Amino acid sequence: MAFTPEDYKFMKKAIRLAAKGTGFVSPNPLVGCVITDRDGNEIGSGFHERYGKAHAEINALDSIRDKSALLGATVYVTLEPCAHTGKTPPCALALRELPLARVVIALQDPNPKVNGGGISLLREAGIMVETGLLEEEVRKQNEFFLHYITTGKPFVTLKVAQTLDGYIAAPDGSSQWITGKEARARVHAWRAAYDAVLIGRNTALTDNPRLTVRHVQGRQPRRIVIDGPLSLPENLNLFTDQFEDRTYVVTHNEKAFREKGDPMLRMLSPRSFQGQTLLVHAREGHTDLNQALSVLAREQITSILVEPGSDLVRAFIRQNLADKLELFVAPKLLGGGTRAFIGLGIERIAEALKLSRVSMETIGEDILITAYF
Numbered sequence: 304m305a306f307t308p309e310d311y312k313f314m315k316k317a318i319r320l321a322a323k324g325t326g327f328v329s330p331n332p333l334v335g336c337v338i339t340d341r342d343g344n345e346i347g348s349g350f351h352e353r354y355g356k357a358h359a360e361i362n363a364l365d366s367i368r369d370k371s372a373l374l375g376a377t378v379y380v381t382l383e384p385c386a387h388t389g390k391t392p393p394c395a396l397a398l399r400e401l402p403l404a405r406v407v408i409a410l411q412d413p414n415p416k417v418n419g420g421g422i423s424l425l426r427e428a429g430i431m432v433e434t435g436l437l438e439e440e441v442r443k444q445n446e447f448f449l450h451y452i453t454t455g456k457p458f459v460t461l462k463v464a465q466t467l468d469g470y471i472a473a474p475d476g477s478s479q480w481i482t483g484k485e486a487r488a489r490v491h492a493w494r495a496a497y498d499a500v501l502i503g504r505n506t507a508l509t510d511n512p513r514l515t516v517r518h519v520q521g522r523q524p525r526r527i528v529i530d531g532p533l534s535l536p537e538n539l540n541l542f543t544d545q546f547e548d549r550t551y552v553v554t555h556n557e558k559a560f561r562e563k564g565d566p567m568l569r570m571l572s573p574r575s576f577q578g579q580t581l582l583v584h585a586r587e588g589h590t591d592l593n594q595a596l597s598v599l600a601r602e603q604i605t606s607i608l609v610e611p612g613s614d615l616v617r618a619f620i621r622q623n624l625a626d627k628l629e630l631f632v633a634p635k636l637l638g639g640g641t642r643a644f645i646g647l648g649i650e651r652i653a654e655a656l657k658l659s660r661v662s663m664e665t666i667g668e669d670i671l672i673t674a675y676f
């Protein structure tokens with residue numbers, strides 16, 4: 304099917320609109336929609352703004368005052384209109400009641416509850432449906448959702464900031480401020496986009512981070528700390544600041560969990576330190592990250608930005624649990640300290656872990672390398 308330059312223009316706008324929902328629609332996908340009249344003039348647009356609220360198509364329809372303009376109209380939508388009743392009635396049913404000529408869809412929804420169902424409903428109503436326009440852009444825009452819906456696990460990104468010679472911390476253990484302020488702003492924008500930020504117990508102890516969104520506008524993600532022994536001090540920022548109820552602790556210490564995590568206490572005092580402690584199995588003496596990801600997925604966490612020390616880098620990579628790497632390289636040398644990528648169990652060049660879809664960007668004085676595992 305050949306798409307016109309106008310088709311591209313309107314779908315690009317729909318994708319831009321979809322992005323405005325970033326951070327607010329999870330576990331739903333980002334979706335944008337543009338509607339044109341039969342002469343190809345834009346008459347309405349909308350996007351999925353917030354989980355549980357109206358879908359993009361409905362917001363776009365609501366933006367049109369004169370509904371007679373819908374005779375022979377074209378709807379551009381980044382994701383297949385839904386065919387199942389979720390928090391809202393199915394969009395495909397609303398669209399098929401309208402005198403539309405055409406619906407252009409970037410990506411068929413792989414959600415088993417939809418997956419072609421929306422397209423069928425529209426075609427049965429005699430509406431021409433075309434798919435695949437700018438599909439790759441929409442796949443990338445919704446990489447969290449697509450991963451979550453097809454694997455049942457959150458999309459996991461490792462964020463590492465290292466010096467030119469590969470160190471993430473100096474010999475004295477200090478690790479903050481390796482990168483410049485532009486890179487830090489980018490990290491904060493990511494925090495606002497991911498459902499959760501995850502750190503290990505050593506980082507929690509050493510840096511006592513807040514993991515909040517500060518240098519950009521955006522919503523506060525949930526915070527996860529892997530604390531195997533369940534013995535982190537309760538006065539850390541993660542447990543005492545205004546977002547303490549958005550902090551999860553994952554442990555494998557059942558004894559300490561039973562002592563701290565009285566379920567009645569949790570019900571009575573949901574904002575207490577015990578409120579969000581998750582118990583998973585141990586795996587070779589450490590917290591089973593794979594199981595932790597499954598449990599967190601059930602909490603509707605579809606994406607996790609891991610801000611790891613070298614222990615967590617090693618664990619996520621060796622257990623094949625990381626999907627993406629965001630590697631900042633600062634133009635600095637330390638000549639010693641802690642490396643991020645050690646102990647991967649690789650002996651020969653031929654065994655090297657090869658990443659794919661690599662891209663590079665200069666951010667302030669630093670370089671950002673993005674790649675997929």
Ligand SMILES: [Zn+2]
Pocket residue numbers: 358359384385392393394395
């Ligand atoms: Zn819908």
